[in-house]
Structures are given as C-alpha cells and as structure tokens.
C-alpha cells in the first residue's frame with residue numbers, strides 16, 4: 119500500500135508543479151474585511167503539550183453509552199436557536215400547500231419533534247475542501263444570493279451538526295477554528311486558503327511576517343521538536359498538521375496558530391450561545407501492522423469537548439482539552455499531572471488526513487536549500503518506518519479503561535489514521551448514532567471512486583454494509599443503498615438522490631440521507647486528490663460548481679428541487695407528529711428517492727460532461743489519466 123501511494127504522491131506533485139501559476143484576481147474581492155476573530159490560542163505553551171494543575175474535579179474517561187453532558191446542555195440552546203433560521207429557510211423553499219411556519223411554531227414546545235439537520239463533508243484532498251465549500255456556501259444565509267427564493271441559504275444556520283473527514287475536515291476546521299467564517303470570507307482572505315502555493319513551500323510570504331520557505335520549515339521543526347522534547351511521541355502527522363495550519367488557521371502570529379486548540383471552539387461565545395452548529399472531525403484507528411478492514415475499523419470522532427469512539431472496540435470518550443494526560447483505568451492517578459495543549463487544531467485536522475502526509479517526503483523536489491533538506495531528511499528518518507502514516511495519540515487515554523482483551527485497553531499509544539481508510543469517506547458515523555437523533559443528513563460526496571475521480575456511492579455502500587454487522591454497528595442503522603454499478607447505471611451518482619425516504623422500510627431508526635455527489639454542472643471539478651496547488655480561478659470554479667451541485671444549478675435543472683429539499687427536511691418530523699406532507703412531496707419522492715431498483719451490470723467508463731455551459735469556465739486541460747494507474751489502491755481509499 120505504501121508504494122503505490124508514494125508513487126502517486128510523486129506523480130501528483132510532478133503534475134501539480136508543472137501547472138502554470140495563474141493568479142487570477144479573486145472573484146470575491148468585494149468581501150473586503152479579512153478574518154479577524156477566530157478560535158482561541160489557549161494552549162499553555164504553543165505547540166508543546168504542557169503539565170498544568172488539574173481542575174478540582176479531575177478529568178476522567180467516560181463510557182460511550184450516550185452523548186456528553188456538555189453536548190446535551192449545548193443542544194438545548196442550539197436546537198432552540200435553529201427555530202427561526204429553520205422557519206426562514208422552509209418558507210423560502212416554496213413548499214406549496216403546507217404552512218411550514220405554523221407547523222414549526224405548533225411543535226416547537228417539544229423540540230424533539232422539530233427537524234434535526236446534519237451536514238457531512240467527505241474527504242478527497244483539496245478537491246473535497248473546495249467542492250464541499252461550494253455546498254456550505256450555498257447552505258449559508260450569509261452568502262450573496264443564497265437567500266433568494268428557491269435557494270438553500272440558511273440550511274447551515276438551521277443545522278445541528280457539521281462533520282468533516284480528511285479534506286472535509288480542512289473545510290470544517292477552516293470555518294470553525296476561524297470563528298465560523300463564511301466561505302466568501304475565506305476566499306477573500308489574504309492569509310488563508312491561498313492554495314496557489316504548495317504547503318511544501320510555505321505560504322505566500324508577501325502577506326505574512328515570516329520571510330522564506332527556510333524560516334517556515336525551521337519554525338515547524340522547532341515546534342515539533344518542542345513536543346518531542348517534552349516527552350511526546352511525534353510522527354509525520356505533526357509536521358503535516360503544522361503545515362496545513364499555515365493555510366487553514368488565520369492566527370495573528372502568521373504561524374498557523376501553534377497554540378490554537380480544537381477544544382477552544384467550545385469556549386467561543388457564539389458557539390456557547392448556540393449561534394452555529396457543532397463541528398465533528400472523523401478519523402480511524404489502526405493498530406501497528408494492522409490493515410484496516412472496513413467492516414470492523416474503529417471510527418473516532420473529535421468534537422469540541424471530546425475525543426473517542428462509539429464503537430465497541432473503544433466505546434469511550436476522553437476530555438479533549440486534557441488529551442496528552444496519562445490516564446490509567448479511566449482517571450489520572452493522584453501522583454499524575456494534567457496536560458493541556460495536545461489537541462492542537464492543525465494536529466486534529468492532520469490526524470483525519472494522514473494519507474497525505476507522505477507528501478512531506480517530497481520535500482526534496484522543492485526549492486528549499488540543501489542544508490534544510492538534509493536536516494529534514496534526518497528528522498524524517500528518525501521518525502522511522504512505523505510512524506509513516508499515522509498520528510500518535512500518546513499516552514493512550516483509554517489505557518486500562520475497559521477490562522477487555524481489546525488492544526485499545528493495553529496499547530501505550532493509539533494510532534490514528536485518515537478517516538477515509540475504512541472506505542467510509544463521508545463522515546456519517548457520528549451522525550447515525552441513535553443518541554443524536556438526526557433526521558436528515560446532507561451528505562456531500564467529493565470522493566474519487568471512478569477512473570476519472572468522480573464518486574460512485576462507494577462510501578455509502580461501506581456505511582450501509584457496516585450497519586448490517588450487528589457487533590460493529592452497535593445499535594446504529596442506515597438506509598439501504600444499492601451497489602456501485604447501480605449507482606452509475608441509474609445515475610444516482612450524477613444528481614442528488616435521497617435514501618431512506620420511507621422510515622417503515624428501515625430496521626431501527628435512521629436518518630433520511632440526501633446524497634450530493636460531486637458532478638460537473640458548470641466546471642470539471644474532478645481534480646486529482648493529490649493535486650497540491652490550485653490557482654484562485656480553479657479554487658473558485660470548483661466552489662461555484664459545488665454550489666450548483668447542491669442547488670441543481672439554482673433550480674435551472676429542476677425548479678422543484680428546493681421544494682423537494684423541504685420535503686426531505688420535514689419527512690421524519692411529520693412522520694413523528696403524524697402530519698401529512700403536501701402533494702408536491704409525492705412528486706419529489708418519486709423523483710429523488712431511490713426506489714429499490716437495481717441494475718448491477720458493469721457500466722462503461724463514467725465520463726460525465728459539463729451540464730450547464732457557461733463561458734470561460736473550462737479548466738486548464740490536465741491529463742490525470744496517467745495518474746489513475748499509479749494511484750491504484752490509494753485512490754480507491756479516497
């Protein structure tokens with residue numbers, strides 16, 4: 119597995135490096151203000167996890183039989199705060215024959231009857247970041263034109279959860295670590311999302327205080343050294359997470375916020391007041407030497423308060439803020455100290471995307487001075503073979519917690535890897551936990567399943583199959599989905615498709631899934647997963663295409679679509695309250711719900727072409743087909 123990935127990385131980089139560097143003017147220059155407020159730089163000593171005095175109630179590990187008290191308390195505030203945005207959204211979606219405002223008002227006294235909405239952004243490198251960004255931009259009432267009639271703006275304001283995995287975690291992290299920045303603000307920023315410069319070479323130095331690639335890597339190396347010197351195991355992922363942060367975290371020191379923690383999201387006033395949804399990042403567990411088997415991999419989540427897993431192998435959560443402390447049997451011993459600062463925001467995003475950190479091996483092909491290359495090579499060699507593509511969570515917070523034969527109870531370190539390695543490239547796992555009672559998931563799929571890097575339902579198939587294994591499913595259910603051939607033959611991967619429309623057909627309780635596969639509406643958004651640089655024009659064109667994917671080209675492909683989204687949002691809620699949906703929903707469910715039909719014959723090559731012609735939207739011609747061979751196994755996983 120390592121070799122094809124390495125080859126793919128090399129090929130991807132060579133290809134990316136040969137791209138003409140077009141710095142088109144940002145289309146979004148009208149959004150003038152740079153990002154000002156952001157999550158908190160509250161780590162005690164920059165990137166170095168540090169001993170601190172324990173709080174009077176010492177932190178403990180808890181079992182995963184429910185959601186945390188913190189989340190339960192926050193939900194009371196957040197769910198109430200979604201009522202007004204939800205009424206605004208539904209009234210714009212033109213659900214003829216149904217008074218959505220009266221309906222929500224009538225049921226708001228029992229919040230569990232109100233639609234509970236989640237959004238999931240898949241992995242797939244920068245393609246996933248940008249395509250997912252288009253979706254979130256269309257869902258955001260702050261975006262220009264997003265609240266016109268028939269648009270989906272306000273969905274983000276009405277949602278309870280937003281999950282991200284790998285490239286999708288870079289998107290979710292960019293938004294939430296920067297204090298819920300809008301996509302337009304991130305596009306217009308001079309400091310973040312400058313993808314025209316590879317993170318191997320460092321940011322665009324015109325705009326920031328550090329002056330060169332040498333200084334950039336020197337800073338990163340010092341930070342990772344600091345963590346190692348304090349006695350923490352480090353891996354490639356520490357470098358990777360630091361480098362990512364320079365592109366994603368807008369810190370005032372211009373150094374990617376070495377002291378910005380993921381847990382600080384929970385301390386932001388707007389978050390505490392329920393003004394925006396709860397972000398969740400997904401990663402997988404992998405024991406040393408283990409090959410991940412999709413049906414039993416451990417799926418971790420990182421939310422603003424906790425790190426852990428609902429899966430039977432771990433079935434526990436640790437307080438995120440105190441990760442790095444030496445927990446034994448679920449508690450920090452009396453003679454032990456509390457540690458803070460381990461949950462660096464970039465490290466969390468890096469953990470979800472470890473498949474990419476092999477890029478660091480390409481440091482030699484950059485223009486940095488030899489002396490630095492040599493130093494870096496030494497460091498990478500010191501890290502050794504075993505640490506090639508993992509994030510080390512050490513000490514293992516779950517050590518001795520569960521009296522079981524599980525490796526996770528005895529391992530000194532937890533090895534955490536890319537969330538897509540189990541084939542579930544859309545981070546649905548946290549959203550199908552029965553305790554969260556999600557009604558509808560907007561599942562944004564930017565995977566590169568097919569030869570030409572389009573999704574074909576592979577991720578949904580993986581999640582569905584897992585739900586059929588009673589031991590690992592552990593109480594979760596998922597709507598039935600067909601095989602990938604059917605996805606392609608019936609076009610379920612080239613337009614939005616709803617799964618689980620009829621709750622009576624599902625064993626157990628599962629959300630309705632609105633599958634939103636990346637497809638070319640106005641732009642060929644199927645860039646290679648391993649493309650490391652994007653001109654502003656490429657970035658913004660994929661974002662606009664992503665907007666068009668989730669709105670069906672602002673309704674130009676089907677002017678009923680927004681009404682159909684309203685039907686899907688309300689389906690579970692009206693089922694619970696025994697309320698009939700209007701006639702349009704019958705048409706909608708006929709048009710958008712998978713009805714159980716399959717056609718499993720092997721399709722020909724899937725080569726969709728741009729649906730809505732616009733002038734000047736054609737992307738630079740790139741032949742990625744050569745890469746397809748090299749990528750082999752790696753591409754399959756993304």
Ligand SMILES: *[C@@H]1O[C@H](CO)[C@@H](O)[C@H](O)[C@H]1NC(C)=O
Pocket residue numbers: 187188384385423
């Ligand atoms: C989480 O809940 C605990 C216990 O109720 C509380 O002490 C802590 O302050 C909460 N954390 C945050 C970030 O609100």
Ligand SMILES: *[C@@H]1O[C@H](CO)[C@@H](O)[C@H](O)[C@H]1NC(C)=O
Pocket residue numbers: 194195198199202
């Ligand atoms: C619910 O939200 C409304 C409107 O935002 C607010 O006025 C009210 O105080 C909230 N109620 C609770 C219990 O939080």
Ligand SMILES: *[C@@H]1O[C@H](CO)[C@@H](O)[C@H](O)[C@H]1NC(C)=O
Pocket residue numbers: 212214267268702
């Ligand atoms: C709302 O839907 C009705 C019937 O489906 C249609 O006649 C009307 O034009 C739509 N209005 C808007 C603003 O799309």
Ligand SMILES: *[C@@H]1O[C@H](CO)[C@@H](O)[C@H](O)[C@H]1NC(C)=O
Pocket residue numbers: 262263
């Ligand atoms: C908003 O819509 C108007 C009318 O279609 C269009 O001219 C304008 O460019 C749009 N704005 C953005 C930011 O897309």
Ligand SMILES: *[C@@H]1O[C@H](CO)[C@@H](O)[C@H](O)[C@H]1NC(C)=O
Pocket residue numbers: 408411414415416431
């Ligand atoms: C998954 O199953 C394989 C094969 O039975 C086993 O080697 C591996 O340890 C299992 N992983 C977990 C996390 O249970």
Ligand SMILES: *[C@@H]1O[C@H](CO)[C@@H](O)[C@H](O)[C@H]1NC(C)=O
Pocket residue numbers: 451453454
């Ligand atoms: C704490 O006490 C335990 C048991 O006595 C011992 O094994 C351990 O080394 C001690 N840890 C420290 C940091 O002193």
Ligand SMILES: *[C@@H]1O[C@H](CO)[C@@H](O)[C@H](O)[C@H]1NC(C)=O
Pocket residue numbers: 169348453454455
């Ligand atoms: C932190 O505390 C542990 C024991 O709890 C100790 O072994 C370690 O040396 C301390 N680290 C620093 C940097 O003081």
Ligand SMILES: *[C@@H]1O[C@H](CO)[C@@H](O)[C@H](O)[C@H]1NC(C)=O
Pocket residue numbers: 478479480481482491494495498
């Ligand atoms: C970089 O090149 C040097 C000299 O060719 C080589 O020894 C080293 O292993 C390379 N480093 C990496 C990370 O590939």
Ligand SMILES: *[C@@H]1O[C@H](CO)[C@@H](O)[C@H](O)[C@H]1NC(C)=O
Pocket residue numbers: 566567568574576602603606721724753754
């Ligand atoms: C779907 O994607 C999977 C994973 O890359 C691939 O193995 C399979 O051949 C694809 N099938 C179709 C019909 O595209």
Ligand SMILES: *[C@@H]1O[C@H](CO)[C@@H](O)[C@H](O)[C@H]1NC(C)=O
Pocket residue numbers: 429430431433592593
């Ligand atoms: C989930 O797994 C845990 C740990 O094995 C177990 O205690 C719990 O009962 C399981 N839950 C369900 C609903 O099966």
Ligand SMILES: *[C@@H]1O[C@H](CO)[C@@H](O)[C@H](O)[C@H]1NC(C)=O
Pocket residue numbers: 262263264640662665666671672674730
């Ligand atoms: C849909 O609206 C958005 C926002 O105004 C715009 O950027 C996009 O180009 C529109 N799409 C089409 C197909 O007109």
Ligand SMILES: *[C@@H]1O[C@H](CO)[C@@H](O)[C@H](O)[C@H]1NC(C)=O
Pocket residue numbers: 608713714715
């Ligand atoms: C189910 O959907 C397929 C197309 O996806 C269609 O051809 C078929 O007629 C539908 N069947 C029913 C019973 O509606």
